[in-house]
Structure formats: structure tokens, C-alpha cells
Amino acid sequence: MTPPRHYLQFTDLDRDEYAYLFRRTALIKRKFKRYELHQPLVDRTLAMIFEKHSTRTRLSFEAGMHQLGGAAIYINTRDSQLGRGEPIEDAAQVFSRMVDLVMIRTYGQDIVERFAANSRVPVINGLTNEFHPCQVLADVFTYIEHRGDIAGRTVAWIGDANNMLYTWLQAAAILDFRVHFSGPPGYRVDLQRADYPLSAAQAAQLRSFDDPREACAGAHLVTTDVWTSMGYEAENAARLAAFQGFMVDAPMMARAAPDAVFMHCLPAHRGEEVAAEVIDGAQSVVWDEAENRLHVQKTLMEFLLLGQLAD
Numbered sequence: 532m533t534p535p536r537h538y539l540q541f542t543d544l545d546r547d548e549y550a551y552l553f554r555r556t557a558l559i560k561r562k563f564k565r566y567e568l569h570q571p572l573v574d575r576t577l578a579m580i581f582e583k584h585s586t587r588t589r590l591s592f593e594a595g596m597h598q599l600g601g602a603a604i605y606i607n608t609r610d611s612q613l614g615r616g617e618p619i620e621d622a623a624q625v626f627s628r629m630v631d632l633v634m635i636r637t638y639g640q641d642i643v644e645r646f647a648a649n650s651r652v653p654v655i656n657g658l659t660n661e662f663h664p665c666q667v668l669a670d671v672f673t674y675i676e677h678r679g680d681i682a683g684r685t686v687a688w689i690g691d692a693n694n695m696l697y698t699w700l701q702a703a704a705i706l707d708f709r710v711h712f713s714g715p716p717g718y719r720v721d722l723q724r725a726d727y728p729l730s731a732a733q734a735a736q737l738r739s740f741d742d743p744r745e746a747c748a749g750a751h752l753v754t755t756d757v758w759t760s761m762g763y764e765a766e767n768a769a770r771l772a773a774f775q776g777f778m779v780d781a782p783m784m785a786r787a788a789p790d791a792v793f794m795h796c797l798p799a800h801r802g803e804e805v806a807a808e809v810i811d812g813a814q815s816v817v818w819d820e821a822e823n824r825l826h827v828q829k830t831l832m833e834f835l836l837l838g839q840l841a842d
């Protein structure tokens with residue numbers, strides 16, 4: 532049996548495969564907008580395992596699998612045997628004998644890695660504490676749609692060095708763009724991050740700034756995320772205090788390139804990490820960004836199961 536392809540980190544695909552995925556996503560999105568059926572996955576089933584909350588990830592994977600002709604099953608760890616201590620390895624054996632694809636949103640990256648190591652079918656990371664590859668896939672596609680190639684561009688990340696930021700750094704090394712980072716002491720990029728240290732190529736794409744306005748200077752894409760990610764709620768008060776001064780606001784956007792776009796993976800907190808005038812303003816592409824989760828993930832599921840297809 533050929534081992535399945537998984538999508539656990541952005542580094543699981545190479546630059547040529549991303550070029551294919553972005554081209555193919557444009558086609559799949561166009562067909563969707565024209566109400567043309569695109570059903571390469573008839574009779575295939577996706578299992579979606581959630582250990583953390585979600586709106587967009589569940590919606591986009593469930594709707595996407597339906598549109599591809601297949602079916603999706605929602606499993607919440609709280610009301611399945613996974614929440615009662617069934618080993619991940621055993622669950623992987625069972626899931627992968629009954630379904631064709633598995634998407635997991637959980638805490639540690641090690642959980643998706645262990646699941647994948649015991650799975651006969653492709654496993655997709657729907658967000659872990661360490662990475663959120665499907666979101667950055669959508670974000671890069673959204674940038675390309677609005678402004679063209681992202682190679683050589685600068686992405687400014689303002690705020691917490693979290694799962695999204697580390698995924699942006701993986702993408703920067705593969706797709707050849709720069710990342711400007713600015714966050715408060717204690718929440719900055721850790722080059723030696725336990726188990727997932729940055730590669731030399733990733734570190735080379737990164738520039739860190741104390742002043743978020745400096746990080747935004749000349750940027751083509753300005754982005755941020757919640758100050759408290761899921762799983763870190765106990766730190767909420769300390770984080771709120773530490774991140775004062777790091778809200779993306781209009782003066783910050785004014786330092787970016789004139790045609791810069793603003794992105795946020797959502798959900799957002801207006802008045803915390805982003806000012807309402809920015810997220811609801813003319814440079815914001817957050818609704819396209821959210822919608823594109825649907826289109827890129829349809830392409831990803833098709834690719835993981837069927838490989839590269841001709842138009």
C-alpha cells in the first residue's frame with residue numbers, strides 16, 4: 532500500500548505543489564461561483580475530529596466535502612471515546628479503515644503526527660497549538676488573488692508569536708517572501724521552539740522589530756491574530772496587559788505600502804488586536820480570506836486523494 536500524503540505542516544508540500552494548488556483553486560472557485568458541479572470525491576468520506584472550538588474550519592471542510600461529492604462526519608472529542616482516553620494510535624487505525632480522509636483540530640502537534648503515523652488515509656491539520664497550515668494556505672491564495680505573486684513581498688505580523696505566525700514563517704521559506712514581526716517581550720518568536728525549531732531558511736526570512744509601526748513600514752500584507760489563542764485562556768489578563776500598543780490601527784496601516792491588504796484569520800476582537808476602522812476598512816480582505824478556506828481546502832482534499840489533475 533502506498534503511504535498516504537498528509538498535510539500536517541506547511542512544509543509538507545513543496546513550491547511546485549503549491550503553484551499547482553493555487554492554480555487549481557482558482558479553477559475550483561470559478562466553477563463553484565458558476566454553479567458548475569465539481570465532484571471528484573463521490574462516495575468518499577471525511578472525518579473531522581474537533582478537540583477545540585471552530586466555526587470556519589468546520590463549515591469549510593463540511594461544505595467543501597459535500598460540494599466535492601462526498602460526505603463529512605463531525606466528531607467532537609468530548610462525546611467520543613477519544614475524550615475517555617482511547618489511544619490516538621488505536622483511533623487512527625479505526626478511523627482510517629472507515630473513511631478516506633481525516634481532519635483534526637487539537638492541542639499538541641504531536642497528536643496529529645501520531646495519528647498520521649498510524650493512519651492509512653491522508654490526515655489534515657485543522658489547527659494545533661503549533662501550526663495552522665490550512666489558514667495560511669487560504670491567506671496566501673487570497674493575497675495572490677488580490678495582488679499577484681507573493682514572492683519577494685513583505686508580510687507584517689503584529690502581535691503574538693503563535694501557531695499562525697510560525698506557519699507564516701514556514702510559508703515564507705517555501706514561497707520566498709519576508710516576514711516582519713513585532714510583539715511584546717515574552718511573546719516574541721522563539722527560534723529554538725521546542726520540537727519545531729526554525730530552519731535556517733525560515734529564520735533568514737524573518738526580521739523582528741520592537742516598534743510595530745516599523746514592522747509595518749513598506750509591508751504588502753499586514754496581519755494579526757487574537758492575543759490569546761485557544762488553550763491559553765488562563766493567561767488572558769496578563770496577555771491583555773502585555774499587548775497594549777500592538778493593536779493594528781489606521782496609523783500603522785498608513786506605514787504599509789499604499790496597496791497593502793489587511794488579513795485576520797478570525798475570529799477577531801475589535802479594539803484589541805485590530806481597530807474596527809482597519810478590519811472593516813477598505814484595505815481589509817478578511818471575508819475573501821475566510822471564504823477562501825473553502826476553496827483551498829477543496830483543492831487540498833482532491834490533491835491528497837487524487838494527486839495533480841489536468842484542468
Ligand code: CP
Pocket residue numbers: 584585586587588589658666796797798
Ligand atoms: N480561522 C479559523 O480557523 O476559524 P475557526 O476557529 O472558526 O475554525
Ligand code: NVA
Pocket residue numbers: 658659693694695756757759760761796797798
Ligand atoms: N491563533 C488562534 C487561531 C484561531 C483560528 C488560536 O489558535 O486560537
